[in-house]
Amino acid sequence: MPLSCSPLTVLYGRRKALNGFTLSLEKGEIRALIGPNGSGKSTALQALAGLITPAAGQTSIEGVAVASMSRRAIAKKLAFLPQQPSAPDEMTIAQLVRQGRFPHVGLFRSYDRKDEEAIEWALESTGLTSLADRTLQELSGGERQRAWISAALAQEAGILLLDEPTSFLDIGYQVEVLDLVHRLSRERGVTIVMAIHDINQAIAVSDRISLLERGELRFNGEPRALAESGLIEKTFRVKGRFVEVAPGKPPHFDVELTRHSDA
Ligand SMILES: Nc1ncnc2c1ncn2[C@@H]1O[C@H](COP(=O)(O)OP(=O)(O)O)[C@@H](O)[C@H]1O
Ligand SMILES: [Mg+2]
Numbered sequence: 001m002p003l004s005c006s007p008l009t010v011l012y013g014r015r016k017a018l019n020g021f022t023l024s025l026e027k028g029e030i031r032a033l034i035g036p037n038g039s040g041k042s043t044a045l046q047a048l049a050g051l052i053t054p055a056a057g058q059t060s061i062e063g064v065a066v067a068s069m070s071r072r073a074i075a076k077k078l079a080f081l082p083q084q085p086s087a088p089d090e091m092t093i094a095q096l097v098r099q100g101r102f103p104h105v106g107l108f109r110s111y112d113r114k115d116e117e118a119i120e121w122a123l124e125s126t127g128l129t130s131l132a133d134r135t136l137q138e139l140s141g142g143e144r145q146r147a148w149i150s151a152a153l154a155q156e157a158g159i160l161l162l163d164e165p166t167s168f169l170d171i172g173y174q175v176e177v178l179d180l181v182h183r184l185s186r187e188r189g190v191t192i193v194m195a196i197h198d199i200n201q202a203i204a205v206s207d208r209i210s211l212l213e214r215g216e217l218r219f220n221g222e223p224r225a226l227a228e229s230g231l232i233e234k235t236f237r238v239k240g241r242f243v244e245v246a247p248g249k250p251p252h253f254d255v256e257l258t259r260h261s262d263a
Helices: 041-048 071-077 093-099 113-125 141-154 171-188 199-205 223-229 231-236
Strands: 003-012 015-025 030-034 059-061 078-081 159-163 191-195 208-213 216-221 238-243 252-259
Touching (some): 003 041, 015 041, 015 191, 030 199, 078 141, 093 113, 093 141, 171 199, 199 223
Parallel strands (some): 030 208, 078 159
């Protein structure tokens, strides 16, 4: 199993941001992590990446506890794109993406053919080849987002954790990123966990969905079962319904643009 965790509890001070969160992924699976703002999605991803130490439970990569692995050993297996990554403004896309290779190259070896190929592929896959020499401050929000995705790809890890990778992107690039996620999973067997806000995109692209509410896992299962559970309306406090679009395709959530009263 590429990635799994025993029930994770994460505390910020005395506040429980995550309570008994579990996950176990098959190789090549795409898992969408959904839930309202503040429900613990980013916290869960950071705990899975071994970046925060849970108060209870542990994450394992291929059965090995991340707590026992070095950062570099983790980075060879797992790439994490945070919700708000940061890098110096003067850095170019090419430099950022090269940094993605660092776990493989380290301090004692120079970049070889395989590294250069991974970098070219990462730039190409995110449509950034012609922008490679631009600095991060010269990019639009969407281009910057793609640059970070590209850096994560260059890492060539078998597990990819993406925190809202489609935010800031126009609908065209959203579809491209989701297609890319799908290809990585199906063609390269990459295992992917992705926090995402768009319910329909989550349903369309993922094999399974985990739904968080106030740090608690409310649902873990296939998209169609989530649609049938009634949990979307309840958890997000919206009215709507799932409609069938085509045979064999997952249903589409059609939201009413008036909120329930908060009472
Ligand atoms: N570094 C932190 N320190 C204290 N509280 C935090 C921190 N990060 C997140 N939180 C809180 O933990 C909860 C979960 O946050 P987060 O995991 O970012 O949710 P989501 O990604 O689903 O929006 C929220 O209530 C948030 O305010
Ligand atoms: Mg978040």
